[in-house]
Amino acid sequence: MSERFKFEIKATDGKARTGVIRMLRGEIRTPAFMPVGTAATVKAMRVEDVRATGADIILGNTYHLMLRPSAERVAKLGGLHRFMNWHRPILTDSGGYQVMSLSSLRKITEEGVSFASHIDGSRHNLTPERSMEIQRLLGSDIVMAFDECTPHPASHEVAGKSMRMSMRWAKRSRAGFDSGEEHASRAALFGIQQGSLYKDLRKESAERLTEIGFDGYAIGGLAVGEGQGPMFDVLDYAPGFLPQDRPRYLMGVGKPDDIVGAVLRGVDMFDCVLPTRSGRNGQAFTCEGPVNIRNAKHKEDSGPLDPSCSCPVCTTYSRAYLHHLVKAGEILGAMLMTQHNIHFYQSMMQGLRDAIAEGRVEAHAKAFLDRYKGGQDG
Amino acid sequence: MSERFKFEIKATDGKARTGVIRMLRGEIRTPAFMPVGTAATVKAMRVEDVRATGADIILGNTYHLMLRPSAERVAKLGGLHRFMNWHRPILTDSGGYQVMSLSSLRKITEEGVSFASHIDGSRHNLTPERSMEIQRLLGSDIVMAFDECTPHPASHEVAGKSMRMSMRWAKRSRAGFDSGEEHASRAALFGIQQGSLYKDLRKESAERLTEIGFDGYAIGGLAVGEGQGPMFDVLDYAPGFLPQDRPRYLMGVGKPDDIVGAVLRGVDMFDCVLPTRSGRNGQAFTCEGPVNIRNAKHKEDSGPLDPSCSCPVCTTYSRAYLHHLVKAGEILGAMLMTQHNIHFYQSMMQGLRDAIAEGRVEAHAKAFLDRYKGGQDG
Numbered sequence: 001m002s003e004r005f006k007f008e009i010k011a012t013d014g015k016a017r018t019g020v021i022r023m024l025r026g027e028i029r030t031p032a033f034m035p036v037g038t039a040a041t042v043k044a045m046r047v048e049d050v051r052a053t054g055a056d057i058i059l060g061n062t063y064h065l066m067l068r069p070s071a072e073r074v075a076k077l078g079g080l081h082r083f084m085n086w087h088r089p090i091l092t093d094s095g096g097y098q099v100m101s102l103s104s105l106r107k108i109t110e111e112g113v114s115f116a117s118h119i120d121g122s123r124h125n126l127t128p129e130r131s132m133e134i135q136r137l138l139g140s141d142i143v144m145a146f147d148e149c150t151p152h153p154a155s156h157e158v159a160g161k162s163m164r165m166s167m168r169w170a171k172r173s174r175a176g177f178d179s180g181e182e183h184a185s186r187a188a189l190f191g192i193q194q195g196s197l198y199k200d201l202r203k204e205s206a207e208r209l210t211e212i213g214f215d216g217y218a219i220g221g222l223a224v225g226e227g228q229g230p231m232f233d234v235l236d237y238a239p240g241f242l243p244q245d246r247p248r249y250l251m252g253v254g255k256p257d258d259i260v261g262a263v264l265r266g267v268d269m270f271d272c273v274l275p276t277r278s279g280r281n282g283q284a285f286t287c288e289g290p291v292n293i294r295n296a297k298h299k300e301d302s303g304p305l306d307p308s309c310s311c312p313v314c315t316t317y318s319r320a321y322l323h324h325l326v327k328a329g330e331i332l333g334a335m336l337m338t339q340h341n342i343h344f345y346q347s348m349m350q351g352l353r354d355a356i357a358e359g360r361v362e363a364h365a366k367a368f369l370d371r372y373k374g375g376q377d378g
Numbered sequence: 379m380s381e382r383f384k385f386e387i388k389a390t391d392g393k394a395r396t397g398v399i400r401m402l403r404g405e406i407r408t409p410a411f412m413p414v415g416t417a418a419t420v421k422a423m424r425v426e427d428v429r430a431t432g433a434d435i436i437l438g439n440t441y442h443l444m445l446r447p448s449a450e451r452v453a454k455l456g457g458l459h460r461f462m463n464w465h466r467p468i469l470t471d472s473g474g475y476q477v478m479s480l481s482s483l484r485k486i487t488e489e490g491v492s493f494a495s496h497i498d499g500s501r502h503n504l505t506p507e508r509s510m511e512i513q514r515l516l517g518s519d520i521v522m523a524f525d526e527c528t529p530h531p532a533s534h535e536v537a538g539k540s541m542r543m544s545m546r547w548a549k550r551s552r553a554g555f556d557s558g559e560e561h562a563s564r565a566a567l568f569g570i571q572q573g574s575l576y577k578d579l580r581k582e583s584a585e586r587l588t589e590i591g592f593d594g595y596a597i598g599g600l601a602v603g604e605g606q607g608p609m610f611d612v613l614d615y616a617p618g619f620l621p622q623d624r625p626r627y628l629m630g631v632g633k634p635d636d637i638v639g640a641v642l643r644g645v646d647m648f649d650c651v652l653p654t655r656s657g658r659n660g661q662a663f664t665c666e667g668p669v670n671i672r673n674a675k676h677k678e679d680s681g682p683l684d685p686s687c688s689c690p691v692c693t694t695y696s697r698a699y700l701h702h703l704v705k706a707g708e709i710l711g712a713m714l715m716t717q718h719n720i721h722f723y724q725s726m727m728q729g730l731r732d733a734i735a736e737g738r739v740e741a742h743a744k745a746f747l748d749r750y751k752g753g754q755d756g
Contacts, residue, residue, distance in 0.1 A: 040702065044709040069677065069702045077680055077698050085694050280709075299447065302455055316463050320455050324418065324447045331422040331658075331709055 005188040005215045007247050011357045015239070015266040018356040021216075021247055024186055025081070025141055026088040028056040030247060031263045031352055033345045034091060034271040039064045040074070040084040043276050044334040045342065047086045053311070053339070054346035057089040057142075059271045062134050063098030066124065067117045071137035079139030091142035091271070094131045094173070094192075097149045097220075097252070108148065110165065128169045132176030136183045144218065145173035147192045152224040159196035160204075166194045166220075167208040174212050188215035190249060196221055197230055199237055206241035216247040219267070223253045232261050239266040256285060256348055256372060260365050263352050275345050279338030282326040286344065287368075288375025291319075293337065298323040311343035383566040383593045385625050389735045393617070393644040396734040399594075399625055402564055403459070403519055404466040406434040408625060409641045409730055411723045412469060412649040417442045418452075418462040421654050422712045423720065425464045431689070431717070432724035435467040435520075437649045440512050441476030444502065445495045449515035457517030469520035469649070472509045472551070472570075475527045475598075475630070486526065488543065506547045510554030514561045522596065523551035525570045530602040537574035538582075544572045544598075545586040552590050566593035568627060574599055575608055577615055584619035594625040597645070601630045610639050617644040634663060634726055634750060638743050641730050653723050657716030660704040664722065665746075666753025669697075671715065676701040689721035 007030075009019040021028040035042045035050055037058045042050045050058060060080055065071060077083050080090055096113070099106065103115035105123075112127030131146035147166035150159050170191050177189045191214035195201030209217060219238050222231045231253075239248050249269035250262050259270050275285060284291045286306035291298075293305070301319035309315075313322075313336045325333030348368070355364035385408075387397040399406040413420045413428055415436045420428045428436060438458055443449060455461050458468055474491070477484065481493035483501075490505030509524035525544035528537050548569050555567045569592035573579030587595060597616055600609050609631075617626050627647035628640050637648050653663060662669045664684035669676075671683070679697035687693075691700075691714045703711030726746070733742035 039706050039708060040699070041708050041710040044713075046710070046713065068706055069698070073678060073698070076678060077696060083696070083699050083702075300451060300454060318455065318461070320447070320451070321418070321461055324461075328417050328446055330417060330419050331712055332419040332424070334709055335422075335424065335713070 004186060007216070007245065009245070011359070013356045013359050013361040014264065016263050016352075016356045016361045017266060017268060018353045019268070023089050023141055023188065025090075026056060028089060028269075029349075029353060030268040031259075031349055031356075032056060032269050033259070033349045034059045034269065035342050035345075036061070036271055036273045036276060037084065037086070037090075038273075039068065040080060042338075042342070044280060044331070044338045045276075047084060049339055050086070050342065051088070053343040054350060055342065057091060058086060060090050060092045060138060060140070061098055062092050062095035062131060062138070063102065063126075065092075065138060066095065066126075066134050067119055067122075071134040075137040075139070081139055089141040090139075091190075092135045092138055092140035092144065093251070094144040094146040095126050095134070096131070096147050099126055100149055100151075110168070112146070112169075128172035129176040132173055132180065136177075136180045136187075139183075141187050142216070143177055143187055143189045145170045145189065145191045145214070147194060147220060149224065150194050150196050150221045152196065152221070152226050154196045156198055156201070159194070159198055160201055163194040163196075163201050163205050166192065167205060170209060170214075171212050174214070190214055190216040190218050192218040192220040192251070193238060193242065194221045195238075197226060197234055199234075202234065202238045203241050206238070210243060214246070216249060216269075217242040218249040218251050220251050222250065223258070228255075228258060228261070231258070232265065235262055235265040235267065256345070257369055259345075259348065260352065260369060263356075264361065264365055275341035276338050279341040280334045282333070282337065284322075284337055284344075285341050286375075287371055289372050293319065293322050293326050295323075305340055306344065309340065309344065309347070311340050311347075313337075313340040313343070382564060385594070385623065387623070389737070391734045391737050391739040392642065394641050394730075394734045394739045395644060395646060396731045397646070401467050401519055401566065403468075404434060406467060406647075407727075407731060408646040409637075409727055409734075410434060410647050411637070411727045412437045412647065413720050413723075414439070414649055414651045414654060415462065415464070415468075416651075417446065418458060420716075420720070422658060422709070422716045423654075425462060427717055428464070428720065429466070431721040432728060433720065435469060436464060438468050438470045438516060438518070439476055440470050440473035440509060440516070441480065441504075443470075443516060444473065444504075444512050445497055445500075449512040453515040453517070459517055467519040468517075469568075470513045470516055470518035470522065471629070472522040472524040473504050473512070474509070474525050477504055478527060478529075488546075490524070490547075506550035507554040510551055510558065514555075514558045514565075517561075519565050520594070521555055521565055521567045523548045523567065523569050523592070525572060525598060527602065528572050528574050528599045530574065530599070530604050532574045534576055534579070537572075537576055538579055541572040541574075541579050541583050544570065545583060548587060549590050552592070568592055568594040568596050570596040570598040570629070571616065571620065572599045573616075575604060575612055577612075580612065580616045581619050584616070588621060592624070594627060594647075595620040596627040596629050598629050600628065601632050601636070606633075606636060606639070609636070610643070613640055613643040613645065634723070635747055637723075637726065638730065638747060641734075642739065642743055653719035654716050657719040658712040660711070660715065662700075662715055662722075663719050664753070665749055667750050671697065671700050671704050673701075683718055684722065687718065687722065687725070689718050689725075691715075691718040691721070
């Protein structure tokens with residue numbers, strides 16, 4: 001591995017690993033949680049506050065950015081980092097997942113996907129080559145291969161066909177990425193394992209990806225409605241099919257207990273809209289479980305959102321104030337709740353990293369989950 | 379004057395004055411602009427960022443706070459300063475203006491006003507005594523007398539009757555304020571001049587208020603649709619009726635050119651929702667006039683919002699990025715536009731204070747307005 005991308009595993013504890021990814025724009029401590037910055041902003045947060053929570057890397061969405069303001073415009077303005085003033089690593093997804101969940105009038109062929117924008121109905125195409133071009137124009141540090149996120153549930157036959165098309169697309173993604181030589185000398189490319197809930201397909205997918213060769217490997221097609229039990233069943237074997245010495249990224253996951261369980265099973269990277277979206281909707285994540293701040297029981301509570309949290313929100317404001325802001329629809333409510341939630345996620349990751357380094361991750365996870373699940377107020 | 383409230387005029391230049399109000403919670407440099415923190419938040423801004431713009435004092439709205447979360451609850455939680463984490467002076471209005479503009483099913487009598495909440499239709503009363511009690515419960519530093527903001531236009535007869543009732547209410551406000559001895563030993567009370575556009579009524583109102591005696595005097599009933607010309611006509615004489623050695627506060631004003639003109643006419647304090655509300659709507663105030671960031675001409679503009687501005691928004695982000703955020707409905711757009719606008723207003727006040735201190739306010743005002751009015755893009 002070059003200076004461009006280097007993954008060092010510093011300690012393992014059971015299947016869990018902690019380490020660091022070194023890239024030209026900075027280091028990423030793993031296991032890592034990547035806040036989602038969909039449209040060139042982590043919603044309701046200033047980028048310096050995102051960093052202050054401990055985030056080493058954020059995620060940008062190819063689908064949203066290609067539609068607005070467009071990859072070409074971002075490139076003209078100096079790339080995504082300069083545009084949004086985040087100068088550390090950015091991972092961009094391939095657009096495939098959002099095309100399936102947000103656009104309309106979709107047509108999928110071997111070539112790629114054509115679809116209508118959810119913003120203005122305009123027609124667009126995404127292919128492995130175009131996805132690589134868009135991510136290059138954005139100036140992404142970690143580029144994701146273009147794939148089809150197999151819908152759930154899927155029969156073995158459907159899942160196999162979908163996975164094999166994704167593997168052919170992965171090969172085209174590799175070629176497309178490599179053709180952008182200047183960008184390829186600075187960025188990394190991750191492949192995405194598919195195969196739904198089928199062990200043989202997950203294995204086949206991992207083999208095909210490893211043959212092509214990527215800097216890191218994502219586990220795709222989970223957290224799509226299958227539930228935590230079936231997801232953990234897949235995570236009991238799927239990471240093991242992927243190269244030990246490369247980072248493993250579980251896409252779109254998840255709730256705190258999902259992440260803890262996945263780290264125990266050997267996953268290194270995560271992203272999810274949950275802390276930001278929940279924050280805007282008045283839900284906080286705390287060491288004692290989720291808290292719905294709209295609940296009337298908080299209206300005169302002078303205590304902090306999370307008694308164990310050291311974030312600027314918890315050390316400054318009362319639950320009563322946050323309750324008031326959220327009930328009144330004040331933007332500051334969304335700002336503060338989001339800030340706390342991202343801080344909570346980053347603290348959780350730091351706790352996991354420390355525990356793995358010290359060989360006590362099982363006990364740490366149990367204590368964390370006991371407290372988290374014991375205090376839920378729904 | 380006690381330590382509680384001391385106004386020192388440091389320099390005059392024509393009718394314009396610059397000085398400082400010293401209160402127990404901090405100093406207020408005049409001429410001062412007070413950002414509006416309606417519901418215990420300056421909308422879309424963190425309170426530390428409000429301070430960083432140079433604001434010495436903010437305004438809270440009695441009407442909004444009495445309805446949600448209620449003055450009693452704020453008191454129980456330690457007062458408005460602790461609730462919202464702003465530990466410098468807060469001026470609270472009396473609620474009279476918002477009752478007239480926001481509530482429904484109003485009934486005005488000599489006793490006061492009864493009305494239905496715009497939030498849930500619940501019925502409430504506001505009287506001079508209750509307004510003083512609410513502002514005391516909030517822990518306000520500068521309390522405003524309860525008055526009727528005479529609607530515009532008003533005949534001389536209607537304006538006179540309305541003004542005289544407000545003067546009787548001013549006397550009751552004084553008594554109500556003084557009865558809260560502990561709070562009165564820490565806070566200040568301002569009277570409000572009424573009289574619509576009639577010079578004799580403005581004079582009579584000022585005399586009645588001065589007879590009662592207040593720490594400062596507001597000029598009320600302007601910026602209610604009469605236009606800048608008639609407002610400036612009143613400001614040519616109305617401030618002169620008020621005591622020279624007390625601060626004069628023009629309520630609810632205004633646009634940058636309104637404020638500059640009022641400072642030249644001897645006004646010391648201002649508040650207005652314009653910089654915050656406009657910010658949320660995509661309008662920026664700049665040294666070259668208002669800028670509508672939604673305008674397509676900004677979509678690839680890599681320059682700052684305001685070329686003369688040193689605020690964190692202008693030194694960090696492009697117009698293209700702000701255009702993108704506002705068009706996409708991102709909360710960060712409202713946050714950054716508001717932050718710039720409040721910074722612009724505070725810089726404008728600092729420029730006026732410096733110019734008055736240096737005896738060059740006429741030339742300063744002309745240069746400011748020439749540039750401001752020359753560059754408007756609508």
